[in-house]
Amino acid sequence: MKEILREIGMIARALDSISNIEFKEFDLTKGQYLYLVRICEHPGIIQEKLAEMIKVDRTTTARAIKKLELQGFIEKRDDRHNQKIKKLFPTEKGQSVYPFIRRENDYSNTVALSGLSEEEVETLFYLLQKVRKNIEIDWEFVKKGNKRNY
Incomplete structure (x- = not known):
């Protein structure tokens, strides 16, 4: 990975x-x-x-x-x-x-x-927002005292 x-x-x-x-x-x-x-x-x-x-x-x-x-x-x-x-x-x-x-x-x-095209910038922005939203779920979960299962 x-x-x-x-x-x-x-x-x-x-x-x-x-x-x-x-x-x-x-x-x-x-x-x-x-x-x-x-x-x-x-x-x-x-x-x-x-x-x-x-x-x-x-x-x-x-x-x-x-x-x-x-x-x-x-x-x-x-x-x-x-x-x-x-x-x-x-x-x-x-x-x-x-x-x-x-x-x-x-x-x-x-x-x-x-060096990035406008399209690449848009794609990067979209993907990073998606990653942030994924992480926010765990952040909220752990912030409330829970433990992630990995």
């Missing part, structure tokens, strides 16, 4: 490493940019949905959120209808960094997909 997941992992780690180096000038470290981008794209998102979107556990998300808040990139606001719910919003500082992160993402996409 081809080691597809190893290839995906190497790509993800390489891009993450590049981003961590390039975003250091903004004091964004260890993948914090992932959270900031999602909050900028979905202002008012709640922490649980953010964790689900990025596919990390709640504790990891809580730590990243706390750091981003302390650094002034995001703020928590009370929900109007339920005081227990805290919604996440980018601050002016967070909004000002967002375009740079988007440009980096667009550039990385261009580099990663260079």
Whole structure:
């Protein structure tokens, strides 16, 4: 069997490493940019949905959120209808960094997909979405405390 997941992992780690180096000038470290981008794209998102979107556990998300808040990139606001719910919003500082992160993402996409035809890009996108959906089933299962049978 081809080691597809190893290839995906190497790509993800390489891009993450590049981003961590390039975003250091903004004091964004260890993948914090992932959270900031999602909050900028979905202002008012709640922490649980953010964790689900990025596919990390709640504790990891809580730590990243706390750091981003302390650094002034995001703020928590009370929900109007339920005081227990805290919604996440980018601050002016967070909004000002967002375009740079988007440009980096667009550039990385261009580099990663260079040499592929439009049809190949569409096929790759479709297939990767299919793989992600397959993995999400196990992720949800294990996240709930279950153990996979392999």
